[in-house]
Amino acid sequence: MTATVVTGIGVIAPTGLGTERHWANTVAGRGAIGRVTAFDPGGYSSRLAGEVTGFRAGDHLPGRLLPQTDGLTRLSLVAAEWALRDAAMDPPALPEYGIGVVTASTAGGFEFGQRELEKLWSKGPQHVSAYQSFAWFYAVNTGQISIRHGLRGPNGVLVTDQAGGLDAVAQARRRVRDGTAAMVCGALDGSPCPWGWVARLATGQVSRAEDAARAYLPFDADAAGYVPGDGGALLVLESAAGARARGVHSWYGEVAGYATTFDPPPGSARPPALRRAIEDALADAGLAATDIDVVFADGAGVPERDRAEAAALRAVFGPRGVPVTVPKTMTGRLGAGGSALDLATALLALRHGVIPPTVNVARPVPGYDLDLVTRTRRQPLTAALVVARGHGGFNSAMVLRGGHGDTDRD
Amino acid sequence: MTTFTIDDLARLLRECAGEEELNLRDDALELPFAAMGYDSVAMLEIAGRLRADYGVTLDYGEILPAETPRRLLELVNTSMAGDR
Numbered sequence: 001m002t003a004t005v006v007t008g009i010g011v012i013a014p015t016g017l018g019t020e021r022h023w024a025n026t027v028a029g030r031g032a033i034g035r036v037t038a039f040d041p042g043g044y045s046s047r048l049a050g051e052v053t054g055f056r057a058g059d060h061l062p063g064r065l066l067p068q069t070d071g072l073t074r075l076s077l078v079a080a081e082w083a084l085r086d087a088a089m090d091p092p093a094l095p096e097y098g099i100g101v102v103t104a105s106t107a108g109g110f111e112f113g114q115r116e117l118e119k120l121w122s123k124g125p126q127h128v129s130a131y132q133s134f135a136w137f138y139a140v141n142t143g144q145i146s147i148r149h150g151l152r153g154p155n156g157v158l159v160t161d162q163a164g165g166l167d168a169v170a171q172a173r174r175r176v177r178d179g180t181a182a183m184v185c186g187a188l189d190g191s192p193c194p195w196g197w198v199a200r201l202a203t204g205q206v207s208r209a210e211d212a213a214r215a216y217l218p219f220d221a222d223a224a225g226y227v228p229g230d231g232g233a234l235l236v237l238e239s240a241a242g243a244r245a246r247g248v249h250s251w252y253g254e255v256a257g258y259a260t261t262f263d264p265p266p267g268s269a270r271p272p273a274l275r276r277a278i279e280d281a282l283a284d285a286g287l288a289a290t291d292i293d294v295v296f297a298d299g300a301g302v303p304e305r306d307r308a309e310a311a312a313l314r315a316v317f318g319p320r321g322v323p324v325t326v327p328k329t330m331t332g333r334l335g336a337g338g339s340a341l342d343l344a345t346a347l348l349a350l351r352h353g354v355i356p357p358t359v360n361v362a363r364p365v366p367g368y369d370l371d372l373v374t375r376t377r378r379q380p381l382t383a384a385l386v387v388a389r390g391h392g393g394f395n396s397a398m399v400l401r402g403g404h405g406d407t408d409r410d
Numbered sequence: 411m412t413t414f415t416i417d418d419l420a421r422l423l424r425e426c427a428g429e430e431e432l433n434l435r436d437d438a439l440e441l442p443f444a445a446m447g448y449d450s451v452a453m454l455e456i457a458g459r460l461r462a463d464y465g466v467t468l469d470y471g472e473i474l475p476a477e478t479p480r481r482l483l484e485l486v487n488t489s490m491a492g493d494r
Binding site for chain 2: 063064065066067068126127128129130131133134
């Protein structure tokens with residue numbers, strides 16, 4: 001079977017607009033977490049976030065699209081355009097039903113929806129925008145990307161919180177293997193509004209620290225929650241044979257393996273299912289644990305969840321058996337966008353032979369027995385594992401194989 | 411006498427459907443909304459704003475067939491005159 005490869009990437013993240021700026025800031029360990037500016041966080045127990053800054057929708061999108069789009073839909077549209085351009089893909093030149101879209105979302109267009117709900121209750125139903133009919137909906141990012149670029153192939157959406165980015169790319173890989181020429185996939189996610197904020201605070205897992213450098217510390221002795229954020233990445237996926245057929249002979253890497261599992265209910269005697277997701281992803285890739293050169297961890301930042309993830313990694317790779325890193329310490333947890341961004345960052349790491357750092361973690365818990373990368377590390381990398389867990393019990397794992405194209409086996 | 415003018419419509423379109431560069435000249439009055447990129451949901455949004463801002467109630471069966479700016483202007487002004 002021909003490999004499924006990534007030929008284009010579009011990134012919009014707190015660490016930068018565009019792949020290059022994101023990668024440069026990430027390698028340099030420049031964190032982007034700060035006090036929330038999208039709304040006044042003063043009344044809440046948590047006030048820090050990783051926000052996308054410097055993005056003016058009017059600079060990137062036609063005016064006609066602005067009244068009908070939530071902020072995250074706008075980011076999705078621009079990231080999709082950048083990913084398609086990066087892939088040198090011109091949709092009108094491909095078969096009409098040849099390209100599909102699958103994205104993931106944690107909550108849909110909450111910012112847009114909150115505004116319309118406020119109008120509903122303060123002014124009355126006649127003041128609610130007609131665009132609310134779709135602008136709030138989880139699938140709207142897929143829909144708007146599809147409409148804008150005429151991508152009439154198989155479309156879909158997944159809602160699995162932080163695991164969503166991996167799950168969307170996995171679904172895209174299924175479609176490519178079934179014969180779809182190409183898929184735009186991944187996620188840009190986040191709800192920069194009070195409604196989204198309180199929904200996240202309700203999990204009890206958001207850090208209450210005031211200091212941005214001390215708020216989100218996955219695998220650290222002082223771990224006390226995570227910091228939310230917005231953004232993510234979209235990828236263009238196609239078969240290696242299809243890429244070659246349209247004259248593309250180099251790419252970022254291959255989506256080599258994937259698996260997803262769901263945790264047993266609280267109180268069950270059965271263990272969390274993350275270990276099985278990792279092992280099944282390796283098996284799907286036809287690789288052994290020793291073939292993996294770096295793990296991009298989920299990094300929940302909540303002690304019991306860190307402990308569970310460390311246990312799973314230790315069981316599969318052995319104590320300090322593989323470099324583990326959490327570059328989302330620089331951005332916060334971006335929901336489905338977080339795992340999509342991890343995929344993009346991992347592909348860049350494979351291409352450049354650089355493991356980006358886990359920042360701010362000064363006291364990794366010794367008992368976790370992880371080789372946690374706290375300073376940028378340069379070494380050749382051939383395969384990466386990306387792990388993501390979603391609130392409620394989702395576990396997904398994806399194996400990426402690096403490679404530049406025609407020197408690789410098919 | 412209050413009328414709904416081409417400038418009123420242009421402003422409404424900009425606010426509802428966001429086309430800043432729209433410049434409705436006389437010859438654009440015959441251009442179908444669809445050709446300008448305004449789909450049926452945009453027309454429903456315009457209907458909502460006409461009701462909220464001008465007190466003109468047009469149901470879907472009335473506004474969707476008004477396919478050009480000229481026809482919509484006529485429809486709105488007829489409705490406003492009829493209320494008197």
